[in-house]
Amino acid sequence: MRDPYTVLGVAPDATEEEIKAAYRRLARRYHPDHFASDPQAAREAEAKMKEINEAYDILTRKGGSAGNGQATFAEIRQKINNGLFADAELQLDRMPAAARTAEWHYLKSIVLMRRGWQNDAMREVETACMMDPNNPEYARAREMLRNRFAGFGNAYGQSRSTRYDRGGYTQTGGCSSCDVCTGLICADCCCESIGFDLIRCI
Amino acid sequence: MFGYVKPVPEELLVKEHAFYRALYCGICRAMQKHTGRLSSLALTYDSVFYALVRLMLTGDSCTARRFHCAVHPCRCRQCVEETPTLVFTARAFAVLAYGRVRDEQADRRGLIRIPLFFAARVLRRAARRANLPQLAERMQEELAALAALEKACCSSIDLVADCSGRMLGEFFAAELEGEGREIAYDIGFHLGRFVAAADAAEDYEKDKKNGNYNPYLYIGNGAFEEGERHAAYAALGGELLSLEEAILRLPHDRYPGAGNIIKNILYLGLRDRIAFLEPQERREEPVL
Numbered sequence: 001m002r003d004p005y006t007v008l009g010v011a012p013d014a015t016e017e018e019i020k021a022a023y024r025r026l027a028r029r030y031h032p033d034h035f036a037s038d039p040q041a042a043r044e045a046e047a048k049m050k051e052i053n054e055a056y057d058i059l060t061r062k063g064g065s066a067g068n069g070q071a072t073f074a075e076i077r078q079k080i081n082n083g084l085f086a087d088a089e090l091q092l093d094r095m096p097a098a099a100r101t102a103e104w105h106y107l108k109s110i111v112l113m114r115r116g117w118q119n120d121a122m123r124e125v126e127t128a129c130m131m132d133p134n135n136p137e138y139a140r141a142r143e144m145l146r147n148r149f150a151g152f153g154n155a156y157g158q159s160r161s162t163r164y165d166r167g168g169y170t171q172t173g174g175c176s177s178c179d180v181c182t183g184l185i186c187a188d189c190c191c192e193s194i195g196f197d198l199i200r201c202i
Numbered sequence: 203m204f205g206y207v208k209p210v211p212e213e214l215l216v217k218e219h220a221f222y223r224a225l226y227c228g229i230c231r232a233m234q235k236h237t238g239r240l241s242s243l244a245l246t247y248d249s250v251f252y253a254l255v256r257l258m259l260t261g262d263s264c265t266a267r268r269f270h271c272a273v274h275p276c277r278c279r280q281c282v283e284e285t286p287t288l289v290f291t292a293r294a295f296a297v298l299a300y301g302r303v304r305d306e307q308a309d310r311r312g313l314i315r316i317p318l319f320f321a322a323r324v325l326r327r328a329a330r331r332a333n334l335p336q337l338a339e340r341m342q343e344e345l346a347a348l349a350a351l352e353k354a355c356c357s358s359i360d361l362v363a364d365c366s367g368r369m370l371g372e373f374f375a376a377e378l379e380g381e382g383r384e385i386a387y388d389i390g391f392h393l394g395r396f397v398a399a400a401d402a403a404e405d406y407e408k409d410k411k412n413g414n415y416n417p418y419l420y421i422g423n424g425a426f427e428e429g430e431r432h433a434a435y436a437a438l439g440g441e442l443l444s445l446e447e448a449i450l451r452l453p454h455d456r457y458p459g460a461g462n463i464i465k466n467i468l469y470l471g472l473r474d475r476i477a478f479l480e481p482q483e484r485r486e487e488p489v490l
Contacts (some may be wrong), residue, residue, distance in 0.1 A: 052479040087451065092204055107284060112360075115356075116435075116439040116444060117360035118356055118359045118360070118441060119358070119359040119360045119363070119399060119433075119434070119437040119442035120359070121437075122433040122434075122436055122437045123421065123433065126429070126433060144431065145440070146433075146436045146441065147435055147436075148436065148439065148440055149435075149436055149439025149440060149442065152442060152443065152446075152469070152473060153446075153468070153469030153470065154474055156466075156470070
C-alpha cells in the first residue's frame with residue numbers, strides 16, 4: 001500500500017482538519033456517481049476511492065489511538081489475519097518508540113517473516129520473548145521459528161546416515177594391524193635400499 | 203558465492219559425479235574460449251550449480267567428449283561440449299569474478315594488493331569480452347548499495363543479504379523468459395541471501411579481529427553468542443527452506459540427473475555450510 005499521506009496529497013505534519021478537508025475534496029472528485037456513463041472509469045474511481053478511504057482511516061485512527069496501544073494491536077492483528085501485511089507494517093512503523101511493547105515486537109516479527117526477512121524476524125521474536133518471558137504465544141512462535149528447519153532434507157539425507165552402517169562397511173579412522181605391517185615392510189625396504197636394515201628377518 | 207555452493211561428492215552416483223566434473227570442465231573451456239585463457243583461473247564450482255539450474259530450464263542436451271587440457275596434461279578429461287547455456291554461464295561468471303576482485307581490492311590492505319591488481323586487469327578484460335552490460339550494471343548498483351550499508355554499519359542482516367540476493371537473482375534469470383525466469387530469479391535470490399548471511403556468520407571471528415564490517419558485529423552486544431548463533435542458524439535454515447521451495451519448482455522430470463545433483467547441493471552441501479552454527483545438543487555425527 002502507498003503512503004497514506006501521498007494518497008491524500010497532504011504533508012506528513014498536516015493537522016486533522018487539513019486531512020479531513022483533503023479527504024472530502026478527493027471523495028467528491030472520485031465519487032462513483034460522476035462516472036455512471038463510463039464503466040471503465042467507474043471501476044478505476046472505485047479502486048481509487050477504496051485507497052483514499054483506507055488512507056483516511058489510517059491517518060485519523062493514528063492520532064486517536066496513540067495513547068491506547070491495546071486497541072491498535074487488535075486492529076493490526078486483524079489486518080495480519082486478513083493478509084494486509086504492508087498495511088500492518090506501516091501502522092507498526094508509525095507507532096512511537098514508547099508504545100513498542102512485547103506485542104509490538106511479536107507482530108513485527110510476523111510481518112517480517114511474511115516478507116522473508118527471517119533474520120530480523122527471529123530477532124524481533126527473541127526481543128518479544130525477552131520482554132515478556134511468560135507469554136505462551138511468543139514462546140510458541142519462537143520455538144516454531146527455531147525448529148522450522150529441524151527436519152530439513154531428511155527425506156534426501158536419510159540415506160547418508162544409514163547407507164554405510166548396515167552393509168558392514170565401517171571405517172574406524174585409525175590404522176589396522178594390516179596397515180602397521182605394510183608400513184613396517186615399506187620402511188624396511190627403504191632402509192635396505194640405502195644399505196641399512198630395519199627388520200632382520202625380512 | 204565463491205566456492206560455497208558445492209555438492210557432497212560421496213553422496214552422488216558415480217555417473218552424476220562424472221557429469222558434474224564434465225560440466226565444470228566444459229564451463230572452463232567455454233571461459234577460455236570466450237573470455238580469455240587466464241580468466242578461467244577465476245572459475246569456481248559454484249558455476250556448475252548455475253549451469254545445472256539453467257540447463258534444466260533451457261533443456262539443452264549435453265554431449266561429453268574427452269579432451270586434453272593444460273591443467274591436467276597427463277590424463278584426458280571428460281568434458282561437456284559447448285552449448286549456449288555453458289557459454290552464458292562462462293560469460294556471467296567472468297562478470298561476477300570481476301565484481302568480486304573489485305570488492306576484494308576495496309577491502310584488502312597489504313601485499314595481497316599486488317596479485318589482486320593483476321587479477322583485476324585480467325578480469326576487467328574478461329568482463330568486457332563477456333559483453334553483458336546490463337548484468338554488469340546491475341552488479342555495480344548492488345555492490346554500491348552494499349558498500350553504502352557497510353559504511354552505515356547496518357545491523358540488519360536481511361537488508362545486507364537482500365543486495366546479494368537481488369544481484370544473484372538477476373544473474374540467474376538473465377536471458378530467460380516466462381515461468382523459467384521467475385523460478386531462476388527465486389533460486390538466485392534465496393541463494394544469494396543465504397550465501398551472504400552464511401558467509402558473514404562464518405567470517406565473524408576473522409572480521410572482528412581485522413576490524414572489517416560484519417553485520418553480526420552490530421547485533422545485540424556484538425558478541426554473537428549461543429542464543430544469537432541459534433537464531434542465525436534458524437534464520438539461515440529458513441532461507442534454505444525458501445530455496446528448496448524454488449528448486450522444487452524446476453522441471454525435475456526433464457533432467458533427473460541434474461536434479462539429483464542440485465538436490466545434493468541443497469540438502470547436503472549447503473546444509474553442511476551452516477553446520478558450525480547448529481546448537482550442540484542436536485548435532486548428529488554422520489555414521490561413516
